[in-house]
Amino acid sequence: MQVFCLYFMHFKCVRLILLQEEFCMLDPKVVRANPQEVALLLSKKGFQFPLERFLDLEEQRRSVQVETEQLQNERNTRSKSIGQAKASGQDIAPLLAEVGQLGEKLDVAKAALQNIQASLDDLLLGVPNLPDASVPEGASEDDNVEVRRWGQPASFDFDVKDHVALGERDAILDFESAAKLTGSRFAVMKGGLARLHRALAQFMLNTHVSDHGYTEMNTPFMVNADSLMGTGQLPKFEEDLFKLPFGDRSYYLIPTAEVPLTNLARDQILEANQLPLKMVAHTPCFRSEAGASGRDTRGMIRQHQFEKVELVHLVEPQRSMEALDELTGHAERILQLLELPYRVVALCGGDMGFGAAKTFDIEVWLPGQDKYREISSCSNMTDFQARRMLARWRNPQTGKPELLHTLNGSGLAVGRTLVAVMENHQLADGRIKVPEVLLPYMGGMTHI
RNA sequence: GGAGGGAUGGCUGAGUGGUCGAAAGCACCGGUCUUGAAAACCGACGAGUCGAGAGGCUCCCAGGGUUCGAAUCCCUGUCCCUCCGCCA
Numbered sequence: 385m386q387v388f389c390l391y392f393m394h395f396k397c398v399r400l401i402l403l404q405e406e407f408c409m410l411d412p413k414v415v416r417a418n419p420q421e422v423a424l425l426l427s428k429k430g431f432q433f434p435l436e437r438f439l440d441l442e443e444q445r446r447s448v449q450v451e452t453e454q455l456q457n458e459r460n461t462r463s464k465s466i467g468q469a470k471a472s473g474q475d476i477a478p479l480l481a482e483v484g485q486l487g488e489k490l491d492v493a494k495a496a497l498q499n500i501q502a503s504l505d506d507l508l509l510g511v512p513n514l515p516d517a518s519v520p521e522g523a524s525e526d527d528n529v530e531v532r533r534w535g536q537p538a539s540f541d542f543d544v545k546d547h548v549a550l551g552e553r554d555a556i557l558d559f560e561s562a563a564k565l566t567g568s569r570f571a572v573m574k575g576g577l578a579r580l581h582r583a584l585a586q587f588m589l590n591t592h593v594s595d596h597g598y599t600e601m602n603t604p605f606m607v608n609a610d611s612l613m614g615t616g617q618l619p620k621f622e623e624d625l626f627k628l629p630f631g632d633r634s635y636y637l638i639p640t641a642e643v644p645l646t647n648l649a650r651d652q653i654l655e656a657n658q659l660p661l662k663m664v665a666h667t668p669c670f671r672s673e674a675g676a677s678g679r680d681t682r683g684m685i686r687q688h689q690f691e692k693v694e695l696v697h698l699v700e701p702q703r704s705m706e707a708l709d710e711l712t713g714h715a716e717r718i719l720q721l722l723e724l725p726y727r728v729v730a731l732c733g734g735d736m737g738f739g740a741a742k743t744f745d746i747e748v749w750l751p752g753q754d755k756y757r758e759i760s761s762c763s764n765m766t767d768f769q770a771r772r773m774l775a776r777w778r779n780p781q782t783g784k785p786e787l788l789h790t791l792n793g794s795g796l797a798v799g800r801t802l803v804a805v806m807e808n809h810q811l812a813d814g815r816i817k818v819p820e821v822l823l824p825y826m827g828g829m830t831h832i
Numbered sequence: 833g834g835a836g837g838g839a840u841g842g843c844u845g846a847g848u849g850g851u852c853g854a855a856a857g858c859a860c861c862g863g864u865c866u867u868g869a870a871a872a873c874c875g876a877c878g879a880g881u882c883g884a885g886a887g888g889c890u891c892c893c894a895g896g897g898u899u900c901g902a903a904u905c906c907c908u909g910u911c912c913c914u915c916c917g918c919c920a
Contacts, residue, residue, distance in 0.1 A: 449882070453889045460889090463901040467850030476900085483900045632909090653842060653879095655860085778842075783861065785842090785879075 416442060425514045428733035430523060438507060445500045452493040459486050510620055513768035515733045516742040522732030535725030537749045542812040546752025547803045548683040553814055569688045576832035583825035585666050585798045588693040588718050592795060596714045598664035603644035605667055606635040611647040614773030616739035623674040637670035641694035642792040649698050649775035653785045659777055661698040684799050691798040697791040704789035708764040712744045715760045715795040721821045724804050725749040727756055741766040748804040759800045762793030
């Protein structure tokens with residue numbers, strides 16, 4: 385409780401600070417106006433902003449753009465006068481001669497501008513979102529700050545098994561078969577365990593729809609490059625994705641439903657009365673885990689394919705930090721109903737994702753590993769994704785389209801939740817007790 | 833897979849080489865009227881970008897091309913619709 389209060393007060397301060405600071409987003413204008421401050425904030429995330437190069441490119445862009453626009457203006461004016469002369473039956477030959485080399489000069493200027501612009505875009509697309517002022521300093525997960533705990537890890541009067549050992553009975557969790565079918569980092573589930581896995585997903589989906597006011601969505605599991613650009617997985621993190629060549633382009637398997645759900649707002653202008661838009665989807669997720677060889681190779685914690693129930697909010701900018709608390713709470717509620725002890729940590733700058741301004745991880749207690757492990761990650765992306773995908777709403781106060789704020793969080797990762805249920809609700813004989821809230825989904829099965 | 837048609841502002845939809853960033857309607861916003869609201873009427877009303885401002889520039893699916901000048905003509909691609917074939 386004490387922790388909670390402290391956390392809350394802290395949060396209030398942060399909101400105040402945010403209101404004063406204009407540059408809580410990665411707006412080109414903002415970068416231009418406060419390059420030093422931006423660079424400083426980004427360094428909190430462990431990112432070194434190429435300040436010199438940016439300022440240099442900006443300077444070039446400015447002068448070339450002015451030149452180009454002047455040439456265009458001249459051309460437009462002259463073309464217009466040719467049209468008028470022609471209409472009034474005058475001789476236009478001398479006018480045509482005058483415009484002669486204007487076109488060539490314009491082409492040169494345009495090409496130069498395009499080059500500079502492309503370099504600038506390249507640079508800016510690779511820059512992560514600015515961390516919120518409340519984000520703890522730090523380089524790795526060791527610097528994350530615990531915000532609160534729920535539940536008491538159970539003490540067992542027998543030797544606890546991890547989920548891999550528990551799954552060996554009758555091969556209900558079968559990694560060997562999966563390796564035969566596909567390769568490493570896949571799993572086959574059987575019988576009651578497969579059903580429990582399905583029950584978990586159904587239960588989460590139902591809870592978010594019925595109790596938390598989300599709209600259930602069903603989306604494609606493959607997306608195009610534009611969508612991944614919008615949410616920030618591309619261009620920087622292509623090696624984390626499964627890519628499917630298709631004709632002369634490629635589709636990608638979604639690494640999270642955040643991609644299709646958030647991109648629904650791409651190139652849209654939403655009316656204020658449509659907000660907040662809260663969506664939930666149950667999808668498989670595919671990750672190459674390129675940078676994780678050797679990590680979590682045992683068991684179901686880190687797979688190439690897993691299922692997840694994902695929560696996405698699209699909200700007015702002023703409300704986004706509030707929405708992050710709400711979203712995190714919705715994910716937590718699933719763990720509470722499943723009677724799984726967990727803690728919530730605020731990620732430090734160095735551990736945060738590319739597009740996030742603020743992230744809470746929820747870590748569930750795993751008796752088999754004797755530690756808390758990530759089971760959900762809830763982030764406020766502020767306007768970072770919205771800017772990339774041009775997702776906007778019409779602000780009634782200004783009458784103008786303005787960028788939305790986007791948030792997402794797992795509610796929850798189904799595979800990891802299954803692991804947590806197995807390990808936390810295991811019995812001395814190696815069976816698993818089905819949590820009460822899942823009984824309606826289990827067709828009379830009380831144990832597995 | 834074959835044959836056609838289409839893509840224009842928040843939406844519907846006109847516009848086939850020269851003041852077209854674009855008619856009209858709807859929606860939204862402001863006002864008149866009303867106890868209040870609705871209706872009616874009047875007015876404003878796309879977005880981005882540069883600029884202190886005046887104003888400039890860009891954008892009519894995307895990318896190329898023709899032209900002094902392209903929403904409009906040509907080429908390529910994407911998506912949508914209709915018909916035929918195939919299909920869970």
